[in-house]
Amino acid sequence: MKPMKCPHCGGTYIERHEDFRFDDHVCGTLVLPKAAFDKCDSCGDVLLHPGTGDRMSALIEKTIHHRLGRLPVGDFIMAKQAATLLDISVQAFNKHRRIQRGFIHQVELDGHKCYHRGSVLRFKKTSDGRFPLASATQGKSAHTRTVSWGRGQAGNSPRRAPPVHLSV
Numbered sequence: 001m002k003p004m005k006c007p008h009c010g011g012t013y014i015e016r017h018e019d020f021r022f023d024d025h026v027c028g029t030l031v032l033p034k035a036a037f038d039k040c041d042s043c044g045d046v047l048l049h050p051g052t053g054d055r056m057s058a059l060i061e062k063t064i065h066h067r068l069g070r071l072p073v074g075d076f077i078m079a080k081q082a083a084t085l086l087d088i089s090v091q092a093f094n095k096h097r098r099i100q101r102g103f104i105h106q107v108e109l110d111g112h113k114c115y116h117r118g119s120v121l122r123f124k125k126t127s128d129g130r131f132p133l134a135s136a137t138q139g140k141s142a143h144t145r146t147v148s149w150g151r152g153q154a155g156n157s158p159r160r161a162p163p164v165h166l167s168v
């Protein structure tokens with residue numbers, strides 16, 4: 001099989017199956033174990049395999065859920081209160097696409113969706129209520145890559161067209 005050339009530097013993509021570190025703007029640095037991707041042997045450019053992007057999205061979602069769960073329950077309010085803060089009706093709040101897509105940090109408590117109060121106020125100001133939920137021990141690493149598409153952004157597709165030489 002002919003190896004794919006890197007459009008940036010002319011290097012060659014090598015298929016990798018290893019832990020993949022990446023930066024999410026909400027969660028900070030995350031590590032996806034045994035990720036499938038191709039990496040340029042020269043400049044380090046990465047092409048995610050189909051499915052890897054979905055696994056990253058799932059990891060981000062799980063991490064957000066876990067870290068929200070550590071915040072005080074008292075920080076969360078019901079949809080009705082959140083709608084009042086935003087000066088919209090509960091119906092409009094529940095139907096709001098950006099809210100449905102996770103632009104306000106939300107958890108489920110006793111079967112009810114609850115919204116982080118600070119996140120609601122932030123959403124009111126900037127239309128994006130997500131604030132960083134870094135882990136307590138996290139430090140910035142120079143070796144991580146920035147992945148700009150996160151939960152709530154357009155689709156869950158990989159950031160580039162999948163490579164043609166997939167192993168199935």
Ligand SMILES: [Zn+2]
Pocket residue numbers: 006007008009010011012040041042043044045
């Ligand atoms: Zn390259």
